[in-house]
Amino acid sequence: MFYHKLGKLPRKRHVVFKEKDQLIYEKLMGQEGFSGVSSLLYKKKIPCSTVDISPILDKTLSSNIENRHLNNKHYKTQKLDIDLDIFSARIPLLKNAEIEISVSTFLYDGLFVNSSHHEVYFIEEGEGSLNSEFGVLPIKTGDYVVIAKGLYYQWNIKTKVKYLLIQSKQPIKFPKRYLNSMGQFLEDSPICERDIKVPTHLSSILDDNEHKILGRRDDEYFEVTLDHHPFDTVGWDGYLYPYSISIHDFEPLVGRLHMPPPIHQIFESTHFVICNFVPRLYDFHPEAIPAPYYHHNIDSDEVLYYVKGNFMSRSGIEQGSITLHPAGLVHGPQPGKVEESIGKKDTNELAVMIDTFQPLYSSKKAENIAVKDYHKSWLKK
Ligand SMILES: [Fe+2]
DSSP states (O other), X not given: OOOEEEEOOOSSTTSOOEETTEEOEEEEEESTTTTSOXXXXXXXXXXXXXXXXXXXTTOOSGGGEEEEOSXXXXXXXXXXXXXXXXXXXXXXXXXXXXXXXXXXXOOOOSOEEESSOEEEEEEEEOOEEEEETXXXXXXXXXXXXXXXXXXXXXXXXXXXXXXXXXXXXXXXXXXXXXXXXTSOBOTTOSOOGGGEEOOOBOOOOOOOSOEEEEEEETTEEEEEEESSOTTOEEEEEESOOOEXXXXXXXXXXXXXXXXXXXXGEEEEOSSEEEEEEOSEEOOOSTTOOOSOOOEEOSSOEEEEEEEESOOTTOSSOOTTEEEEEOTTOEEOOOTTHHHHHTTOOEEOOEEEEEEESSOOXXXXXHHTTBOTTGGGTTSOO
């Protein structure tokens, strides 16, 4: 990420800074101890003035995971029951010790903090903003919204909403190979700094009322009560802040012959990568086969979330479908799809892919929407 600042700041760090004779307090928020990216926020109230903190005992996440898969799976998220609260919305469809993947149309609009996981929301549908102690970040359909662990935030989305949520124990970053030694995107990267949206202005909410924040830490939820509103920031600067980047701003790389999935990569973490398939021209060699070759995932489980358009290599896939192709198995186009792709010039497909380096387990919630016999869909009829 790059350096950014918003609001009022003193000229030097760690010096007396007042507003109307009132001392403003510094809060450093950083990753990896004091060695990773950080930001310094200036707060009107003492940030740790906590009235109470208590667990929400009947909402644990630990009992929701059941199945380890040996076979390819297809889940139709359009058949999910409608979630009525954040607790059901966050029950993962797929999970391992490092990552959780869920899909929902319910977006909690109260104050929230995730104390154990970094988050990426892919907003399949929705317009509004993400408000946080770093300010107001405008949000629109197609945005990935990256929220660091420990950050107080609140959604303000007034439209219909559907999102894919990826929660990660480790930070979610842009791929190192897209960046130079100073962290600037290289010329041949499919994304650049201008694509990244940052908070535009501060809310600077100041009151002496108590405010409750719902939190998640590992398998438990809790509620913390502060004696002030956490968005009392008058200014901040640094490299750590919530940001968004639209899937529609990802500039696809194409070639004369089929290019492998890493060219579609947008994020990386220590235990998974996130790629996206976006509308693009197909391979332009006169004898090219645009459909992917059959491939054998030796080291990763592959999850694909189909957002829009016709996915060229798959039959029976709809908007909102998720496929899971576990490590150890071969997968690729269904019968007829290789032949069908020959001579095609372009695709309008839109999909998000998550490749995890540890096996995923599915929940009952996922198995309730599983398509029967998907693993047999490669058999020629
Ligand atoms: Fe694949």
